[in-house]
Amino acid sequence: MKTQIKLSGAAIVLGLFAIGIRELPENAGGKNMEVYVGFGYITWMISFIYLFLDQVKELKVLSK
Numbered sequence: 001m002k003t004q005i006k007l008s009g010a011a012i013v014l015g016l017f018a019i020g021i022r023e024l025p026e027n028a029g030g031k032n033m034e035v036y037v038g039f040g041y042i043t044w045m046i047s048f049i050y051l052f053l054d055q056v057k058e059l060k061v062l063s064k
Contacts, residue, residue, distance in 0.1 A: 001055070001058075001059050001062070002059070004055060005052070005055050005056060005059060008048070008051070008052045008055060009052060011048065012045070012048055012049060012052055015045050015048065016045065018037055018041070019037055019042075019045075021035060021037075022034065022035065022036065023035065
């Protein structure tokens with residue numbers, strides 16, 4: 001259970017880094033295209049955070 005929580009936490013941290021990305025290389029010519037995360041991605045990350053908090057709560061209950 002603790003390994004699962006660590007992996008979930010790492011996935012959330014790495015996923016939140018994507019929110020700050022604003023430009024991606026378009027091709028080898030040096031052009032960049034403007035990008036942003038959409039509503040679906042934010043919703044997906046919120047559900048991931050909810051599941052993570054549920055895992056932490058379950059671990060606390062099992063530890064007692």
